[in-house]
Amino acid sequence: MKKLNTQSPDFQTGLKALLAFETAQNPETERIVADICADVQKHGDAALIEYTNKFDQTNAKSIDDLILTQADLNAAFERIPNDIQTALQTAARRVESYHQRQKMESWSYTDEDGTLLGQQITPLDRVGIYVPGGKAAYPSSVIMNAMPAHVAGVKEIIMVVPTPKGERNDIVLAAAYVAGVTKVFTVGGAQAVAALAYGTETIPQVDKITGPGNAFVAAAKRRVFGVVGIDMVAGPSEILVIADGTTPADWVAMDLFSQAEHDEIAQAILIGTSQAYLDEVEAAMNRLIETMPRRDIIEASLGNRGAMILAKDLDEACEIANYISPEHLELSVENPQEWAKKIRHAGAIFMGRYTGESLGDYCAGPNHVLPTSRTARFSSPLGTYDFQKRSSLIQVSEHGAQKLGETASVLAHGESLTAHARAAEFRMK
Structure with missing residues (x-):
């Protein structure tokens, strides 16, 4: 990992270099996605079947082969172990409870000349959620995308999930069952995004598309924005830990690993106020990396974009955090609620040494779909409000x-x- 010191004259240059990430769109990816979207828009189900068979190596004969019923979802739920059933239900319940508190309500008032003014809140009619499938399966993503839509009052939640070589992940389908997904289509990639955006003979057009995907999915979401709404075009996962030295070094080391293991371009940064503590965490990382199944990915991530930063005090650490505007920020310090008041830009703030970021990924309650690449300066986590609209009311x-x-x-x-x-x-x- 890179080592930075705020007292060094080249610190700002080093920090900017650390945060720099090439976001330029790949022209070849954009061309392929443009062709796929146009084909699906023109030929509907036929194009969707063709691309699904080609990219997912399936053998669908008709669109019916790509549809999962509520009975299929229920059966998947019944097949998974009891402890996973309970974990999904617990996570869904906590996410639902949190997002209930985000619901916007209609309001109005009458001014002095008798004119009624107000705001009417209504849910979107139909949304699509994209969920990675196959071996890269994320049931937590199903819950985080579907549950706020359900809480907002969306009538139809359409899920698309690829099934490479016909591989269906029961836990993902069980999560769809628990989270109240209405319909599931086993399609993925840019073709699935296009189908949701434009509609086909079988897949209905949605009003908004949310959920993570690969570069082709991200490019497709950018392309269809305006025809439908989207949540965001997310970048690599990020974690920033501010530690005052009171948290066990092993805990902090594993928190850094938890984001680094996503992929080679994820970013994990630690800011400490003691060189001795930074050295202690580094030693813990060197020891614990031996136990990590995704060691190669973690080492590549930390080598590419990881860093340890020595700050003079926690005030300075918080200012650096505001500049970085991380997706996940851990305040692993004493009196974390007081220090949280100094944070202006972060997707989610995890307060205190017992609040590991991974708890937020799965079951704490707040949404794990968060702004990345410094966009927390002007955007917010996915929430119930993303599935509601505001209409102005005027009666003169x-x-x-x-x-x-x-x-x-x-x-x-x-x-x-x-x-x-x-x-x-x-x-x-």
Whole structure:
């Protein structure tokens, strides 16, 4: 891992280099995705079947071979071990409870001239969630994407999940059952995103697409944005740990590993206020790496984008954290709630030495779909509010039309929009 010291004259240069990530879109990927999306938009189910057989090495004869029923989901739930059933149900219950508190409610008021003004909240009609499939299966992703939509009141939750070589993951399908997914189609890649965005003879068009995927899925989500809404185009996973030296070094080392094991371009950073403690964590990492099944990925991630930063104090550490704006921020310090007040930019803040980031990934309650690549400066975690819309309410009284009409008329004439002005003036006595 890279070593940085805030007292070094080249610290800012080093920090910027550490955070730099090539986000330029691959022209070849974009071309392939454009062709796939256009083909699915034009040929619907036929194109979807063709691409699914080609990329997933399946042998679907018709779209019916790519549909899973509620009975299929229920059967998958019944097949998995009891402890996994319980874990899924516990996670879903906690995620639901948290997201219930995010629901926006309609409101209105009547001003002094009798005009009613307000805001009406309604759920989206239909959403699509993309879930990785096959060996790279993430049942937690099902719960995190489907449950807030369910809480928001979305009537139809359509899940797409690839099944490479026909491999269906029972835990993923069980998670769909627990989270209240309406329909499941065993398709993936850019073709699945296109099907959700444009609709086919069988897959209905959705209003919004959420969920993670590979580069082709990300490119497809970018392409269809505007036709439908999307959650975000996420970058590599990130963790930043601020530690004051009171947390066991092994715990912090494993927290850093927990994000590094995602892939070779994930980022894990530790900020400490003691060189001795940073050395202790490094020693723990060198020891524990021997026990990691994904050792090669972890070592590549830490070597590519990992770092240990020595800060002069926790105030400085928090300012660095605000600049980094990480996806996951662990405040592994004494009095974490007080230090959290100094954090302005982070996807999720994990407070205290017992709050490991992995708990948030699965079952704490808040959503694990979080802004990456410094976008936490201006965006937020996925939540119930992402599946709700706001409509403004305006009901002008006769008395209010006189006062507002005069104002509107003056402004409309100022913009040389005569019809606007006349429409307001017609309602004036």
